Amino acid sequence: MGLEKISGVFERIIPLADVLVAIAVGFVASGALMEVGGYNALEAFRSLFEYSFLDTYYLSSTLSFAAPIMLTALTFAVGVRAGVFNIGAEGQLYLGALGAVLVAAFHLPGFLYFPLGLALGVGFAVASAAVAGILKAKRGVNEVVSTIMLNWIAFWIVEYMRTYQIADPHDPSKTIPVPPQARLPLLISGTELSAAIIIAIAFVIATYYILWHTVIGYEIRATGLNPDAARYAGIRVDRSILASFIVGGVAAGLAGFLEVTGRPPHYAITTGLSNLLGLGFDGITVSLMGLNHPLAIIPASIFVAALKVGARGMQIEAGVPLEMVKAVQGIIIISLAAPGLIRTIQARRRAKLVEEVKPVAG
Amino acid sequence: MATQTTKIIIAVIVLVVVAAIAIYAMQKGAQTPTTTASPAPATETETAPQTTPTETEAEAAPAEIPKKIAVVYDIGGRGDLSFNDMAYLGASRAAKDFGLELVEVQSTTEADYLPNLRSLAKSKEYLVIIAVGFLMTDAVKQVADEYPDQLFAIIDGYVPDKPNVLSILFKEHEGSALVGALAAMVAHHYGCKAVGVVLGMEIPVLYKFEAGYYWGIRYGEQVYEQKTGKTVEPLQVLWTYTGAFNDPARGKTATEAQLEQGACVVYNVAGATGLGIFEAVEEAAKSQGKDMGPPFAIGVDSDQDWIKPGFIIASMMKRVDVGVYTAVKRALEYRQGKIDKYGGILELGLKEGGVGVSKLEDLETFLSIAEQAGRKVNKEEIMAKVKKMRESIPAWIWEEVDKLAEQLKTNQDIEVYGLKFSDIAKMIPLDANEIKQIRAKLGVPEG
Numbered sequence: 001m002g003l004e005k006i007s008g009v010f011e012r013i014i015p016l017a018d019v020l021v022a023i024a025v026g027f028v029a030s031g032a033l034m035e036v037g038g039y040n041a042l043e044a045f046r047s048l049f050e051y052s053f054l055d056t057y058y059l060s061s062t063l064s065f066a067a068p069i070m071l072t073a074l075t076f077a078v079g080v081r082a083g084v085f086n087i088g089a090e091g092q093l094y095l096g097a098l099g100a101v102l103v104a105a106f107h108l109p110g111f112l113y114f115p116l117g118l119a120l121g122v123g124f125a126v127a128s129a130a131v132a133g134i135l136k137a138k139r140g141v142n143e144v145v146s147t148i149m150l151n152w153i154a155f156w157i158v159e160y161m162r163t164y165q166i167a168d169p170h171d172p173s174k175t176i177p178v179p180p181q182a183r184l185p186l187l188i189s190g191t192e193l194s195a196a197i198i199i200a201i202a203f204v205i206a207t208y209y210i211l212w213h214t215v216i217g218y219e220i221r222a223t224g225l226n227p228d229a230a231r232y233a234g235i236r237v238d239r240s241i242l243a244s245f246i247v248g249g250v251a252a253g254l255a256g257f258l259e260v261t262g263r264p265p266h267y268a269i270t271t272g273l274s275n276l277l278g279l280g281f282d283g284i285t286v287s288l289m290g291l292n293h294p295l296a297i298i299p300a301s302i303f304v305a306a307l308k309v310g311a312r313g314m315q316i317e318a319g320v321p322l323e324m325v326k327a328v329q330g331i332i333i334i335s336l337a338a339p340g341l342i343r344t345i346q347a348r349r350r351a352k353l354v355e356e357v358k359p360v361a362g
Numbered sequence: 363m364a365t366q367t368t369k370i371i372i373a374v375i376v377l378v379v380v381a382a383i384a385i386y387a388m389q390k391g392a393q394t395p396t397t398t399a400s401p402a403p404a405t406e407t408e409t410a411p412q413t414t415p416t417e418t419e420a421e422a423a424p425a426e427i428p429k430k431i432a433v434v435y436d437i438g439g440r441g442d443l444s445f446n447d448m449a450y451l452g453a454s455r456a457a458k459d460f461g462l463e464l465v466e467v468q469s470t471t472e473a474d475y476l477p478n479l480r481s482l483a484k485s486k487e488y489l490v491i492i493a494v495g496f497l498m499t500d501a502v503k504q505v506a507d508e509y510p511d512q513l514f515a516i517i518d519g520y521v522p523d524k525p526n527v528l529s530i531l532f533k534e535h536e537g538s539a540l541v542g543a544l545a546a547m548v549a550h551h552y553g554c555k556a557v558g559v560v561l562g563m564e565i566p567v568l569y570k571f572e573a574g575y576y577w578g579i580r581y582g583e584q585v586y587e588q589k590t591g592k593t594v595e596p597l598q599v600l601w602t603y604t605g606a607f608n609d610p611a612r613g614k615t616a617t618e619a620q621l622e623q624g625a626c627v628v629y630n631v632a633g634a635t636g637l638g639i640f641e642a643v644e645e646a647a648k649s650q651g652k653d654m655g656p657p658f659a660i661g662v663d664s665d666q667d668w669i670k671p672g673f674i675i676a677s678m679m680k681r682v683d684v685g686v687y688t689a690v691k692r693a694l695e696y697r698q699g700k701i702d703k704y705g706g707i708l709e710l711g712l713k714e715g716g717v718g719v720s721k722l723e724d725l726e727t728f729l730s731i732a733e734q735a736g737r738k739v740n741k742e743e744i745m746a747k748v749k750k751m752r753e754s755i756p757a758w759i760w761e762e763v764d765k766l767a768e769q770l771k772t773n774q775d776i777e778v779y780g781l782k783f784s785d786i787a788k789m790i791p792l793d794a795n796e797i798k799q800i801r802a803k804l805g806v807p808e809g
Contacts, residue, residue, distance in 0.1 A: 057484065061477050163606045172563045172607060173497055190508055192476060265476055265500040271608060274437055275472035308470070312481050315467050316432075322439065322468035323736065 015291055018339040026335035030328040037324055044318040044328070051313025052306035060193035064263065065305035067200040068093070071255035072283025073301055074204055075248035077292040079143075080344055081211060082244030083224035088132055088147030089252040090280025091154030095124035096256025097269055097276055098158045100182070101175045105166050113182035118257055125253025126246055128154055133245030137238035143245075151280070155273065162269050174268040184262035194262030201298060203254060207247060208294035220244050225347075252280060285333050288340035300336075307332060427697045428489040431457060431690055432465045432482045434475070436495040439468045441735035443728060444664040445682050449494040449517060451731055452686030460694055462489065475501040483509040490515055490693035492686055502527060513696070513704055515689035517682055525705040528692060530685035533711030535574030535786060536770055537678040538629075540719045541660045542578020543585065543766050544676060545627040547759045550586045550594050552656045554626035558600035560616045560639050562607040562632040569792035571631045571662075571678075572601065576804040577786060578766075580778040585762050599806040600625055604635050613638025617659075621646050626656040627675065636662065640670045647673060654751045665720040665728050668739070671747035675755070677720040684715050713771045719763055722749060779804050 031041035052062045072089035079086030099121020103113050128150050135141035166175045184194040211217035222230040223240040231237050259276060260269060269276065286304050290296035307329045314320040314328070433453045435446040450466070457464040465488070467478050475498045482491050483505050490513040493502050499519035506514050506527045515528040522529065545557045559575055561568050579599060587594060600623055602616040613635035617628050621642065628643060630636030636659075643659040654672035661667060661677030688708065696704040710716020725748060729741045752760070769776060774784035781803045789796050801808060 051481065057480065065473070163609060167563065169565070171496075171499075172565060190480075192473075259473075263473055265504045266472065270472045270497070277471060309477065311470070312467065312474075312478060316465055316481065316485075319465075321466075322470070326470075 015339070019289075019336065022335045022339055023332075026332035029335065030331040033327060033331065034320065034324060039320045039324065040318060044314045044320050047313035047317035048307070048310035049313075050310075050317070052310035056188065057191055058309065060188050060191040062302060062306045062309045063197050064192040064194065065308050066301040067196040067262070068255040068259045068279045069282040069286050069304055070200045070204055070297055070301035071251045071258070072280045073286035073290065073297045074207055074251040074283070074294060075280075076284045076287040077290070077294060077297060078207065078211070078220070078244045078247045078251070080287070080292040081224045082220045082241050083227060083348075084136060084143045084241060084244060086129075086132065086143055086147055086245060086248050087281075087284060088129055088143075088150050088245075089248065089255070089283050090278075091147070091151035092125035092128050092249050092252035093256035093259070093280045094154045094158045094273055094276055095128055096121035096253030097260040097273075098161060098256075099124055099253070100178050100257045100260040101166060101269055102161070103182070104176045104179050110179065110181035113179045114261070117178070117182055117261065118254075121257040122250055122253035125256065126249035129245045129249025129252070130242070133242040133249075136245070137241040158269065158273060162271075162273070168268065174266055174270040176268065178261050178267040182261055183267055184258065186264070192263055194258075196258035196262035199254070199258060203251060204294050204298060207251070210247070211294065216240070216243055252283075255279065255283075285337045288337035288344065289333075291340045291343060303336075304333065427694070428487055429461075430463045430465055430488050431693075432467060432488045432491045433686070434478045434482070434491065434493050434498065435466065435468045436475070436497050437469050437471060438495075440466070441732050441737035443668060443732045443737070443739075445495055445517065445680075447728065447731050447735065448664060448682035449492065449686050450735075451727070452683030453492065453690070455683070456687045456690035460690065462690070472497065476504065479505040479514075480508070483512045483514075486512065489513065489697065490690055492689055493517065493519070494682070494686075495519070513693045515686070515693070517685050518680065520707070522707055523705075525703070527705050528689050529707045530689055531707060531709045532680040532685070532716050533709055533787075534678070534680070534717065535570040535790065536711045537680070537717035537719070538571045538574030538631075539578035539581065539770065539783065540763055540767055541629060541676060541678045542575040542580075543582030544578075544719065544759065544763050545575075545629060545660060546579040546582030546597055547586050547762065548656070548658065548675060548755060549597055549625075549627050550583065550590075551756065551759065552626055554597070554656065555595070555624035556598040556600055556620070557627045557629075558602070558617070558620035558623075558625035559629040560613055560620070560632050560636070561601065561603045562635055563605055564603045566791055566793060568603075568631055569794075569797040570786075570790050571629075572797060573786045573789075573792060573800045575629055575631075576800065576806050577778060577781065577783055580804050581766065581776065582762075584778060585766075589758060589762070596805060598624070599804075601806065601809065603809075604632055607633035607635055609635050610638035610641065614642045617642035618646075621657055627658050627660060629660040629678075630662045630666070632662075636666075637669070640666075640674060644670045644673045654747070654754065661720070665724050667720055667725050667748050668729060668744050671744045672751045675751070679718050679720050679724065681710070681716050681718060685710055688714070712767055718767065722752060 027045065031045065034041040034044055051058050053059050072093060075086060075089035100117040102120060103117040132143050132146040132150055135146050136143045162175045168174050168176050184196055187193045187195060211221060219235045219240045220243055222235055223237050227237050256276065259279065260267060282304060286297055286301045290300035311325045314325045315322060431453060433449055438444060438446050440446055440450060453464050469475055469478055479491060479493065479501050482488055493514065493516045495517060496519040498516060499521060502514055502516045502519065503521055506524050510526055513526050515530060517530050520529055521527045549557045557579060559572065576599060579597060583594060583596060600620045602620065604612040604616050606612060613632055617639045620628055628639055630639045640659050643655065643657050646657050647655050655675065658675035659673060661674050663680050665679055666677045667674045692704060695701045726745060729739050729744065732739055733741065770783065774787055775782050786800065
């Protein structure tokens with residue numbers, strides 16, 4: 001009994017051990033790279049840490065950057081739980097942001113901008129996600145291919161709208177801004193930390209609850225573990241897959257909407273979507289780091305955000321140029337995402353194996 | 363079980379190591395400020411031995427002028443062969459001349475502008491924080507209010523009425539007049555019927571490019587007639603607003619239309635849309651079997667001659683380096699008490715060296731600093747092509763452009779088609795009606 005309990009604790013600690021080893025490998029390897037490049041690695045890591053956590057402003061900056069990638073990570077994680085590689089968060093995030101600024105083009109009573117923008121943004125994102133979901137669930141179209149294509153479609157739709165339809169007449173480098181009534185309040189004035197972080201965390205926890213404590217969540221996870229077994233057990237696999245895309249679409253759309261309504265000073269979409277670019281793809285690494293578990297995504301997103309925010313410190317204090325900073329970020333992120341990636345691929349292979357064995361068994 | 367135990371042992375070791383490194387780094391960090399700060403009071407006590415060290419330290423602190431300057435680049439970053447590289451050039455020169463330390467901060471996304479500026483301002487260690495590019499306007503406005511004692515400068519952004527923000531703007535109409543004159547002379551030299559300009563979105567800021575360019579064209583024609591003794595048909599002037607600053611495809615279509623109507627020089631006033639102008643011009647020349655223009659394009663904002671070497675006759679440069687240098691100098695003079703006002707609008711024109719037509723030397727400097735920033739450029743080849751192109755135009759044309767530049771520095775009352783250059787300068791900022799009047803006076807048909 002006692003031994004079993006200890007073994008159970010060990011079981012839970014193992015992923016943590018992986019993460020710690022990965023962190024150590026990432027920091028040692030990137031530190032070595034900086035030393036070879038002629039920069040002081042210890043000073044760089046110290047300033048990375050200082051500029052991401054050791055001050056109210058820096059900490060709030062980190063949290064503000066964590067909010068969108070937490071949600072886009074959720075998009076990927078829910079997909080993996082259902083056994084699909086949904087990498088459409090990037091495009092769905094653009095569409096969510098579009099909804100937020102699109103409503104500003106109309107004269108409406110002030111209180112309507114927020115709910116309408118939210119509905120529109122999330123609606124666009126879900127529509128895009130549903131296309132990939134239906135193609136996958138009904139026709140077996142590879143979701144990696146379809147979501148990549150949908151990302152580009154979303155990019156050009158939003159870029160077209162930004163350039164020709166909803167450009168700010170005073171500054172055509174960005175869209176018209178979100179009306180003041182629809183902007184999220186800042187949690188601490190003088191920082192970039194808005195209520196977006198609260199909404200993001202709440203949404204992540206809610207999704208965790210759905211996945212682990214509701215029937216549809218159970219069905220999604222069962223589909224991901226073994227679609228054939230799930231089908232045999234009477235679970236409608238296509239419905240589960242579609243549901244995972246829809247939940248993912250809501251998360252990514254919300255991420256885009258919150259980023260635009262919550263981040264000063266622009267509250268708009270800027271040239272080439274440059275204030276949104278990459279937030280969806282960052283989510284994939286965050287999700288892998290968090291082993292595709294919604295609750296683990298929260299600390300993982302804060303970690304990745306800290307790397308981004310701390311990049312400032314590395315440049316300002318340690319004089320490390322941005323190119324080197326990016327290399328360091330890349331090494332740390334890859335080593336941290338590796339365990340999750342390996343697990344995900346192994347799980348996929350196992351599922352494939354089951355599929356291949358099936359005819360023999362049947 | 364064995365592997366699990368090993369894993370846990372490894373985990374514990376890693377934790378300890380990471381914690382140890384973190385503690386070491388923290389201690390080191392805590393030490394750094396004290397070590398750098400200690401020499402300062404030491405020298406103070408040497409120069410003023412009468413007072414106690416603690417007093418001097420307290421007195422010296424507020425009066426001391428910060429020894430660092432910071433440049434925040436926009437998302438283009440270093441190596442962009444444009445504003446950011448030029449800003450670096452100016453800042454590094456200023457740092458060297460005034461004995462300051464230069465801190466550079468790049469921005470990964472637009473979302474970085476505000477935290478970059480805030481983090482720098484918060485430390486209160488900088489004489490001046492320079493934001494490169496108008497994209498940072500909103501962020502500068504906000505941080506300037508939050509840190510009223512910190513001096514800021516913004517390049518090409520308009521932030522009036524803040525005592526701690528210096529907005530560095532450029533007199534684009536002056537530079538445009540020079541390239542207009544160049545365009546007209548080159549066009550007549552090749553016997554072309556028209557010259558053109560392709561613009562971005564129709565916003566009032568662009569009217570001054572238009573006005574200066576048209577005036578320059580008419581001026582260039584007069585000079586051409588005087589110089590060659592020939593009477594020439596006035597050039598047809600074509601202009602197109604594409605409605606966008608980042609749509610190269612539209613830029614290309616608009617340029618192709620102008621080339622078809624006989625234009626052989628097209629001025630880019632369209633940001634990234636201009637890349638399409640360059641492409642159209644290059645294709646048109648190459649389809650006639652030529653490896654350089656005509657037709658030519660004219661670059662804008664920075665020295666764009668390298669983009670399509672041999673097809674861009676010259677560029678209307680905003681000298682961001684001069685702007686940055688000026689901002690640092692002004693901040694220093696303000697802190698030294700030599701001037702009592704820092705903020706406001708500073709417009710740099712020909713007289714201040716703030717605008718100009720690109721020269722071969724500019725290109726060389728430019729390619730060198732881009733190389734330093736790690737960008738791969740084929741310097742020799744580009745230089746050779748651009749040199750060959752420039753030499754294919756009679757030297758007197760280039761001299762006349764330089765002459766006009768010298769003249770406009772001192773006397774802007776030069777008149778063509780009954781319109782003095784100073785009249786245009788006085789009308790700025792131009793509105794839609796005024797540009798119509800200017801077009802009419804200078805014989806430019808409405809679209």
